[in-house]
Amino acid sequence: MRMTHEEDAIPVGILTGFLGSGKTTALRRILEAEAFGDSAVLINEFGEVGLDHILVGEISPDVVLLNSGCLCCTLRGELRDALSSLLTRRIRKEVPPFKRVIVETTGIAQPSLILSTVFADPQIRHHYTVGDVVTTVDAVHAPSQSRQEAVWLEQVASADDLLITKADCVGASELNEINVLLDKANPTARRLDVHSNAVLELFALRQRGEEAERAKRRRLTALSMIPQQPHDKPHYTSVATARIVATTPVDWESFGVWLSMLLHAHGHNILRVKGLLYIEESDGPVVIQGVQHVIHPPEHLASWEGLARATDLVFILRGLDPDLIKRSFEVFVRRTDN
Amino acid sequence: MCGLCGIFGERTHWSTQGVSRGTSRRQRFFRLQAINRVLSLVHYSIRDFSGTDYVLCSPTGAQSMVREMGQMWQDLEKMRGRPLDPLDEATLQAMQGRNP
Structure with missing residues (x-):
């Protein structure tokens, strides 16, 4: 093979x-x-x-x-x-x-x-x-x-x-x-x-086939533990987390344009982006990971087994308003839902 | 190279590795549509060049050949003098105005 x-x-x-x-x-x-x-x-x-x-x-x-x-x-x-x-x-x-x-x-x-x-x-x-x-x-x-x-x-x-x-x-x-x-x-x-x-x-070697899928799922389910609305104010005010959850599929091209534009304008202050995307044309979620201006090549999981069928993205931000990130996603990406 | 449409591989940008909607040419068509929806907010546009590159056009006729989306945002910033910011209130409102 x-x-x-x-x-x-x-x-x-x-x-x-x-x-x-x-x-x-x-x-x-x-x-x-x-x-x-x-x-x-x-x-x-x-x-x-x-x-x-x-x-x-x-x-x-x-x-x-x-x-x-x-x-x-x-x-x-x-x-x-x-x-x-x-x-x-x-x-x-x-x-x-x-x-x-x-x-x-x-x-x-x-x-x-x-x-x-x-x-x-x-x-x-x-x-x-x-x-x-x-x-x-x-x-x-x-x-x-x-x-x-x-x-x-x-x-x-x-x-x-x-x-x-x-x-x-x-x-x-x-x-x-x-x-x-x-x-x-x-x-x-x-x-x-x-x-x-x-x-x-740590530094585990890449697992293969179904084992790899299971490992990725285990890591991704941790996302659901993060509150969508943080309960308390950040310890240091400049850092905040934005979590975007969308149960309707998003258009990959619109997402790519939006995220690359966002990272070009604000990448220095987007310390981390991580999560999964619900794309209509894909059988399973597409995993997105990035650090500041750098986005890893997207990974495709074979199915949604064990995961909620939804886009679920976490942004760790420095000095940026989480609500503004969510609104921008709604305006630029979710417009194609209908 | 795509065996159906004869396009050599594009320079790899993460946004070209999402989902496949048919041939490379078809995929590029959808990508161009999505980019132009946003660029039209500032009266810029982009078009395909030979299936491997893009030409970014300003409203005054200036042009720049770009290979992928990362370079496109850089060139747009150079041509406009500032980046296109998806968190900017005026940009958000302009985009929202198109999606009632």
């Missing part, structure tokens, strides 16, 4: 998180697991002397250190070259046939810019696909970082999985405060403690 590109391509997972939030410690823990023996690792450090790759290199020999500088601003060409070189070495059997790549970013990187490298380059796109974005959240410093560092929010909002570190250094009330914070910043992401065994499920 011929495999699709989605099944064939090597996933590039991104491990990000603010400075000192425990990315390297988390990476070491992940790589120690037997299941991760077939991973290649790219490490990007900000500073003249790389240290992280030495720590990780003890565990995983296939570590490439990207030169000093931040991957999201200056080294995107280098990321492309590193991914391309890994592939060549794999074909020449100079490295074992790795099944996934994990990129550890600097603490100040914007994940959306790294994602765009994988999507935009024709050669890279042909061989690799974007894997999960995992963001480490420092339980001790998260409240202050959320107030002071804009990139903290971008890293948290772009995550598929949030990895809470240093939770043993704070009390129950502080941990509760962090959960409230994360409810606002990224309600769709799974939250894991770095010490839990669930960490070993």
